Amino acid sequence: MALEIGLAACGVCLVFFGSMFVPVRSCDSGDGIFVQWLMSLAILIVGFFTFWIQNFPGFYPLAMLGGAFWTIGNATAIPIMHRIGMAMGMLIWNTANCTMGWAGGRFGLFGMKANIPASPILNYAGLACVIVGGILFSQVKSTPAEANEQKKTKRHSLKLEDIENSAEKQALNPNPGSDTDDAVDVQIAVPAKQKENTVSEKEKIGAILLSLLAGAFYGNTFVPVIYMTDHPEIFVGYPTDQLSYVFSHFFGIFLTATIIFVVYAIFKKNRPYVKSECCLPALVCGLFWGIAQSAFFIANQHLSQTITFPIIGMLPGCIAACWSIFYFKEIRGRRNLTILGIAMTFTALGGAIVAISKDFKF
Template sequence: MSGGGGGGGSSNSANCEMCGWLWAIGGMLAFGSFGVPVKSKVAISLDIDPLVMQSYKTGMCFITSWLFLWIRGEEITFTPMGLVSGLFWVPGGVATIYAIKTAGLAIGIGVGSSFIVLVSFSWGIFFFDEHVHSRVQACSAVACMLCGLGGMAYYSSPTVAHHRHASSTAEDGGGGGGGGGGDYYQPIRPDDDDFLPPDDEDDSFGYIRIQERTLGILAALFITGLWGGSMMVPMEFAPNIDKGLPFLTSFAIGATIVTICLWTIRYIYIVIFKTNNYCFGEAYNALPSFHFKQMWPYGMTCGLLWSIGNFCSILSVEFLGEGVGYSSTQASMLISGLWGIFYFNEIEGSNAIFKWYLSASVTVLGILLLSYEHHEP
C-alpha cells in the first residue's frame, strides 16, 4: 500500500477534491432552482401555504432518500442525529418558502444563503477544526463571498429596480414619482388583528405595522440562515457508519417526523385559539389545503430539486468538509438570481443588472479563494 504510492495518493486526493467541487456545483444548480415552482402562476394564484409546500419537499426528500441509496448501493442505517438535523431543516425550509413568496426568489434564497455560509463555515473551521492553509485568508474568502451575496441580494431587490425605473419615468412626466415601492411592498393583511389596530383607534401603541417583504427577509436571515445553517452539523456527530450518504435516510425520517409535529402543533393552536368550544372538526377544516390536484407537479418538482441539491451537498461535505463543501453550495444564489432576472423579471434596469453581475463575480472570487484554502491534513 505504501511503497511508491505517494504520487498516486496525491492524485487520488486531487481527484477526490475535484469530485467534491463537482458535487458542490450540482448542489448550486439544484438549490438555486428549487424555489422556481414556489413562484409559479399556479402556486401564486392558490396562495399556497409555506408549510404545505414544505410538506411536498419533505415527502419527496423521504422518497428520494431511499432511491439515492439504492442507486449508490449504500447500506440503510438510522441515527437519531437525523431527527436533530430535521429540526434545523424543516423550520428553515418553511421560512425559505415564505421569503420567496414575499421577498422574491433571488433575495429570499440569497439572504438565507449568505448566513448559511457564515454559520456552516464557522462550524467547520472553528468547531470541527477543519484544515485550511490560513484561517485568516479563509475567513477573508468567506467575507468576500458574503459581500458578493449581499450585493446580489441588494440589487435583486425590486425596490432598487423600481426606484431607478421611477426616476427615469419621472423625467418624462410619468406617473409614480413618489410612489416609491408601493407596487412591491405589501402591508400585513388588514384583517390581522395581531398587527394592525382597529380603524377607529388613532393610537397604534402596542401594534406593529410591518411589510410582508421585510418579514420575509427577516425569516430568511434568522430562521433559514442562522438556524437552518446548522442542518448538516448533526451528521458530524453521527457514528462513522451513518455519515455521508447513509445519513440521507436518517435525515429524511427525522424531517418527516418534524413536519408531522409542526402540523400537529398548528392544529392544536387552531383548536385552542381559533375555534369556539375547542371544535376539532372546525380546526381541521381551517388547516390550509394541499390543493393536490393542481399543486402536485409543482410541489414534487420543488422537493425533487431540493433533494438533488441535498444529495450533492452531502457528497460535497464528505469530500471537502462542512466549512468549505456546504458553504460553496450556498452560492446557489447565482442560479436563483439568473432565474429572477431572465424568467421572473425581478431585476429591472441595465444598471441594477450590471451591478448584480458584478456582485456575482465577487461571490465567485470568494468561492475560488475558499477552494484554494482547503487542503487535506
C-alpha cells in the same frame, strides 16, 4: 481525487439548490406549509432510494435532528419569497447559512472537529468576498412574481374599463362634438384586492430578518451527522461515510414537516390552505432538494464544511438570480442589474478562492 469528487458534488448542488423553488413560483402556494409537507414526501423518497443504494446501512436517530433544523428554517421560505422574491430570499438566507456553516467547520463549534484549510488566508479572503456579495445582494430591489402578475392584471382590467367607459360615453352621447361629452365623469378605481396584496416596507424588513433566522437553522443542519463522524470513540461502529446518514436525516425532515402540518391544520380548524395545482410542482421541488442535499453530504465528506459552505451556501443564489432576471422578471432596471452583477462577481470569486484554499498554501 477527493477534491474533484467534492467539487463535482458542489456543482450538482449549485444547479439543483438554485432551481429548487422554480416549479412552485407560479403556483398559489399560500403560506407554504402544505407545499413543504409535499416537498418532505419527495425528499423521503430520495432518501429511501439512497438508503437502498447504500445497502441499508442503518438508522441513526441523532441525524434526524439536523433534518428538523432544516425543516424549521424551510417553513419560512414561501412567506419570505412572497414578500421579497425568490432570488433575494435565497441570497440573504444563504449568506447567514454560509457564515454559520463555515464557522462551525472552521472553529469546531458544537463539538465538531475544526477543519483548518491549507491556506487560512485564502479561506478568509474567499469568505469575505462571499459576505460582501451577500451585502450587495441585499441592496437589490426586486419585485416578487406575484406583484408583477398583479400589475399585468391591473393593466388589463384598466384597458377593459377604458373600453367599457368609452362604449358607455358613446351610448350617452352619440355626437362626440357636443358639450354633453364633458358631462360624463370617467373614473378608474384601483381594486381593493390590489391594495391588500401590496407588500409594505415593514413586511420586507421582517422578511429579511426572517431570512437571516432561516439561514441560521440551515447552517446547523449537518452538525449532528458531522458530530457523529468526528467522534468514533463515542459512536462506536457508526459509518464514516456521511451518505449513510442521508435517510435518517431525510426522515427527520418528513417527520418534522408532518408535525408542523398537523399542528397547522388544527390551528386552521381543519381548513389548511391546500391548492391541488401545487402538488406536482412541490414534489418536483422536493426531488430537486433531495438530490442536492445528498450531493452536499458527499461534498462535506471530501472537502469539509470550511470549503463547502461558502461555495454551496452562496453560489446557488446566483442561479436563482438568473431565474429571477430572465424568467420571473423579478429584478429589473439598470441600477439593480449592475449591483446584482457586481454581487454575483464577488460571490463567484469568493467561492473560487475558498475552493483553492483547501490544498493551495499561500
